[in-house]
Amino acid sequence: MERSELVDLLSPDGLRLLDSLPPWDNASDVVRLVSDLRKAGHPQGLVTAVLGQSRLRAKAVAKFSDFAGRMLFTEAGLEQATRLNVAALHAGRFAAAGLNRVADLGSGIGSDSMALAALDIRVTAVDTDEVTAAVASYNLAPFDNASVVHGDAETFDLTGFDAAWLDPARRTAGHSNTSRLTRPEDYSPNLDFVFGLSERMPIGVKLGPGHDRDAIPAAAEAQWVSVDGKLVEMGLWFGALARDGIRRSALLLGRAGSHELTAAADSVDVDSVAGAAGVPGSYLYEPDGAVIRARLIGDLARSMDALMLGEGIAYLSSESLHETPFATAFRVLESLPVDEKKLRLALKERRIGTLEIKKRGVDVDPAVLRTRLKLHGPESATLVLTRAGGRRLALLVERVQPPR
Numbered sequence: 001m002e003r004s005e006l007v008d009l010l011s012p013d014g015l016r017l018l019d020s021l022p023p024w025d026n027a028s029d030v031v032r033l034v035s036d037l038r039k040a041g042h043p044q045g046l047v048t049a050v051l052g053q054s055r056l057r058a059k060a061v062a063k064f065s066d067f068a069g070r071m072l073f074t075e076a077g078l079e080q081a082t083r084l085n086v087a088a089l090h091a092g093r094f095a096a097a098g099l100n101r102v103a104d105l106g107s108g109i110g111s112d113s114m115a116l117a118a119l120d121i122r123v124t125a126v127d128t129d130e131v132t133a134a135v136a137s138y139n140l141a142p143f144d145n146a147s148v149v150h151g152d153a154e155t156f157d158l159t160g161f162d163a164a165w166l167d168p169a170r171r172t173a174g175h176s177n178t179s180r181l182t183r184p185e186d187y188s189p190n191l192d193f194v195f196g197l198s199e200r201m202p203i204g205v206k207l208g209p210g211h212d213r214d215a216i217p218a219a220a221e222a223q224w225v226s227v228d229g230k231l232v233e234m235g236l237w238f239g240a241l242a243r244d245g246i247r248r249s250a251l252l253l254g255r256a257g258s259h260e261l262t263a264a265a266d267s268v269d270v271d272s273v274a275g276a277a278g279v280p281g282s283y284l285y286e287p288d289g290a291v292i293r294a295r296l297i298g299d300l301a302r303s304m305d306a307l308m309l310g311e312g313i314a315y316l317s318s319e320s321l322h323e324t325p326f327a328t329a330f331r332v333l334e335s336l337p338v339d340e341k342k343l344r345l346a347l348k349e350r351r352i353g354t355l356e357i358k359k360r361g362v363d364v365d366p367a368v369l370r371t372r373l374k375l376h377g378p379e380s381a382t383l384v385l386t387r388a389g390g391r392r393l394a395l396l397v398e399r400v401q402p403p404r
Contacts, residue, residue: 008043008045082111083232088118089225091118094241097241099162103123103158104124105156106169108169109139112206113136113146116146125149127149128151128153136148154189204235204237205238207235209290219238220237222294223250223294225253229288231289248296249261249263252288261294266296267297267300269298271307272313282318283318284384287314287327291327303324304318304322305318305322309388315386317388329399335394338392355383382397
């Protein structure tokens, strides 16, 4: 969204028109809707702006639920915005630590600032992009304890602030068609500034879940967050925002509530199954991505009396079924041939036409392999391709459904 589109959108006519539109439907006739709006006398620029917002609001429901219908977005801002339930947990840290005035440096469209303000914390959102700052101002308008500054996060005066929240931009500048930045030194604000600030005041930092673990400061509590099985972020917490004795955390959020695994450091791995023979047990467990990234697989394995399937392989194996929110359980049905031709024949004999392929520790493209297997039949199955004890394995498994 460009500045001119935002000006059109923020006019009384623009906001009224946006709120009058029917719910966005990707299957609807957009061309006809544009034509109808133009025939009603609305200028082309305004029509483009309101339809773009209507589409983004529909897309934003996954992150913001019903609140999405009362917010404004940019394409890039929505992509980088914190989910509302995760932002609420961020804000809870500041509230629990008694930090009452917070600077949100690099605020984007203001999702974390909204959560902070909702907990009666005075928050100032700072963003270097004029359009993004204006969108944040709209989203934060309902809160009289929130303000927005169009300015540079690294030069913003922090006098009088108790703490700061930082979500460094990890995409190129712009409001749409941005690309991911691969070098941390290109983030905005710069990570040298961010980690330097941690020595002056309590701060929280949101980074990508795949961020280099070797670059995590020793003083930080690192928490990987998974939402409905999808790994969404790594949060770093410093000073009063970091919990005593915790430096690694895997937090899982989902319909069944929240579950957390914590430790003072990376956990030590457990032994792998059956030595060189690599014979898997009756059950295979795939740890959640947050557990894997936090390197807490060893602690999870010990809690279930399970073993690693293979050295460096993020699968666990056990003869017993254990209920855990931190891993998906599979019942091992049988071991199939690893050779592709024999595997194709085995799947054909079992009349498997729909196949989910999971893999770890093997160089296989599941989509390409699925095509080469020439699947046909009414049955569906899950195939795990991995290695253990120095050899490759092809395991036919079935998911164990968690209890209701």
